[in-house]
Amino acid sequence: MQRQKYWLIIPFLVPAIALYGTFVLYPYIQAMYIAFTKWKGLRKAPQFIGFENFRDLVKDDHFWNALTHNGIYLIVLPLVTLGFALFLAFMITQKVRFSHFYRVTFFFPQVMSVVAIGILWSFIYHPSIGILNSLLKGIGISSPPVWLGNPKTAIIAIIIVTVWQGAGFFMVLFMAGMQGIPTTYYEAAALDGATRGVMFFKITFPLLWETMRSALVFITIGALDMFGITFTMTQGGPDRSTDVLATLLYQEAFSNSKFGYATAIAMMLFILVMVLSLILMVLTRRDTIEY
Numbered sequence: 001m002q003r004q005k006y007w008l009i010i011p012f013l014v015p016a017i018a019l020y021g022t023f024v025l026y027p028y029i030q031a032m033y034i035a036f037t038k039w040k041g042l043r044k045a046p047q048f049i050g051f052e053n054f055r056d057l058v059k060d061d062h063f064w065n066a067l068t069h070n071g072i073y074l075i076v077l078p079l080v081t082l083g084f085a086l087f088l089a090f091m092i093t094q095k096v097r098f099s100h101f102y103r104v105t106f107f108f109p110q111v112m113s114v115v116a117i118g119i120l121w122s123f124i125y126h127p128s129i130g131i132l133n134s135l136l137k138g139i140g141i142s143s144p145p146v147w148l149g150n151p152k153t154a155i156i157a158i159i160i161v162t163v164w165q166g167a168g169f170f171m172v173l174f175m176a177g178m179q180g181i182p183t184t185y186y187e188a189a190a191l192d193g194a195t196r197g198v199m200f201f202k203i204t205f206p207l208l209w210e211t212m213r214s215a216l217v218f219i220t221i222g223a224l225d226m227f228g229i230t231f232t233m234t235q236g237g238p239d240r241s242t243d244v245l246a247t248l249l250y251q252e253a254f255s256n257s258k259f260g261y262a263t264a265i266a267m268m269l270f271i272l273v274m275v276l277s278l279i280l281m282v283l284t285r286r287d288t289i290e291y
Contacts, residue, residue, distance in 0.1 A: 034259060035053060040257040046259075066247070073223035077159070077166075085168075114232065118228065118229050118231075118233045162226070170218075174215070189203060250262075
């Protein structure tokens, strides 16, 4: 029976494997080849140039500028987004009034289109008709900043939108983990006189560690992407002050017709995602606490 069952399993697997190979593996392999070529995306066959695209990347100031912005997101977004989401999840699970309303309200941005969010916040940040500057003028600030037109404030404005949009997803993730923690732990801690803060750091956070690891991987991938919000709100401007690797890739491919060079950027982005995800999983590994 052990041998004969494979004759039943394999025919069912073949169509799925064929589709996966055709639409996933083959494009990956083709993209890896294009990264070593010079190609404008037209009918002419790609010209193999070896590692020239990657050597140009090392010398490209725009590449390092975009990578620096991704690095800023990698530092700021996990701290702010996950910290805010963890706070919301902890507060809502403490039997507050209207908790269901808060859950829907904070999670709602997650179900919205990224393009719709970008357009919405572009109007909010608008220097003339935007509600944010109108509120600032209403409280006495006569010259509020041009949020998306100033290189010093544009990336901050995008970070605020990203935190607002992503916190709800991680809040739900953390709430699911918190609701699985036995209430007897909190009851025993309360009998010993522990405050809510002590309960959070001594009970909740350690038991949420596996969920936190998954959240870190998710937000790392998001911080290395940032294409949707950035392209919709600023297209990498002003003066490339919000440019990230994904927007640089798009510009090189569809504006400059350098598909080989753009694919090299995509390969670097893929490698960064894989390496950082593996490093995170290794550094955050610890013994699982069973309960």
